[in-house]
Amino acid sequence: MRELSPSECRQCGTCCQKSSPTxxxxxxxLFFTGVLSLxxxxxxxxxxxxxDNISGSVARLEEEHIKIGERPGTRICRYLGADGSTCxxxxxxxxxxRTLECWNPDPLVALYDxxxxxxxxxxxxxxxxxxxxxxxxxTSFARLAEGIQALASGGPEEPILDILNFDLYIRDFVxxxxxxxxxxxxxxxxxxxxxxxxxxxxxxxxDRGRGYVLVSETGNRPSRPDPGRV
Ligand code: SF4
Numbered sequence: 001m002r003e004l005s006p007s008e009c010r011q012c013g014t015c016c017q018k019s020s021p022t023x024x025x026x027x028x029x030l031f032f033t034g035v036l037s038l039x040x041x042x043x044x045x046x047x048x049x050x051x052d053n054i055s056g057s058v059a060r061l062e063e064e065h066i067k068i069g070e071r072p073g074t075r076i077c078r079y080l081g082a083d084g085s086t087c088x089x090x091x092x093x094x095x096x097x098r099t100l101e102c103w104n105p106d107p108l109v110a111l112y113d114x115x116x117x118x119x120x121x122x123x124x125x126x127x128x129x130x131x132x133x134x135x136x137x138x139t140s141f142a143r144l145a146e147g148i149q150a151l152a153s154g155g156p157e158e159p160i161l162d163i164l165n166f167d168l169y170i171r172d173f174v175x176x177x178x179x180x181x182x183x184x185x186x187x188x189x190x191x192x193x194x195x196x197x198x199x200x201x202x203x204x205x206x207d208r209g210r211g212y213v214l215v216s217e218t219g220n221r222p223s224r225p226d227p228g229r230v
Contacts, residue, residue, distance in 0.1 A: 007104065009102075011085055011086070011087075012085055013080055013084050013086070013087075015097075015100055015102055016097075017076050017084065018075055019053050019070075019075050019077070020067050020068040020069065020070050020075070020076075020077035020078065020079075021068055021077070021093075021094045021096035021097050022065045022066065022116060023065075023066045023067070023094055023095075023116065024095045024115065025121065026095050027095055027117055028121055028122060030092060030094065031122055033092075036068070038122065038184045038188075039181070039187070040068060040069055041066050041067060041068055041069060041186075042066070042067060042069055042186035042187055042190070042191070043066050043189070044065040044066075044190065044191075045061070045136070045140075045141060045190040046061055046062065046063055046064045046140070046141060046142075047060055047142050047144075047145065048060065048196055049196065049199025050065075054108075054112050058199070060199075063116055064116065064119065065116055066119065066122075066187070068094065069186075079093075096108065096111060096112070119132055120132070120133075122187075127179075128179065128180070128188070131174065131188075134170075135166070135167070135170050135189055138166050139163045139167045141196075143159070143163055144163050144193065146159075147159040148160060148201070148202060151214075160202075161212075161214070163193065164194055164197075164204075167189070167193040167194075168192070171185050171189060171192070174188075194212075198217060201216060201217045201218070202215065203215055
């Protein structure tokens with residue numbers, strides 16, 4: 001049997017267990033040829049706090065990323081087979097998977113720095129494209145960051161609650177109108193913004209029926225006594 005050199009992929013599956021790939025424009029064909037579906041991926045939106053595998057630190061995203069989903073509660077790519085080492089779409093795997101050399105990070109770093117696949121390239125329905133754009137504009141993480149900065153300086157919490165409300169509303173709206181299935185919402189609208197608050201130092205307490213209170217992670221409740229509702 002031929003000995004593998006240290007510069008060959010051993011298909012051990014270790015990289016696939018640490019993270020799923022972010023997609024690049026050349027990966028769009030995987031959707032058009034049916035290898036991937038929109039239910040297989042999710043969006044990390046511009047301005048969101050994420051753990052960056054390349055730098056090994058938490059940072060705000062400078063552009064949106066579309067990633068293949070992970071197994072629930074793990075970072076394991078959903079396409080890694082049950083044996084822990086076999087890719088179930090190996091012959092059609094995304095660009096990052098083809099590029100990654102665990103013995104030499106340079107090619108992946110170069111690819112990672114290049115442009116990423118964006119949602120608008122994959123959405124064909126004009127009205128859904130517009131809904132996604134509208135959601136992005138009304139609930140951008142830049143707006144959320146501004147609202148949180150103002151709140152920390154004694155400003156109102158309404159602008160933040162308006163953003164969180166609209167993020168929830170649009171998900172309900174598209175499902176009630178049967179415009180989108182629940183499994184493609186993480187692609188179209190990213191993670192629910194309530195889940196992203198902790199990156200900004202806040203969390204919500206309460207529930208949707210009674211309303212939520214916006215609470216600083218340092219334990220300081222906002223000065224307004226009236227709980228905001230989302
Ligand atoms: S798509 Fe395949 S090669 Fe790429 S991370 Fe997932 S399992 Fe690994």
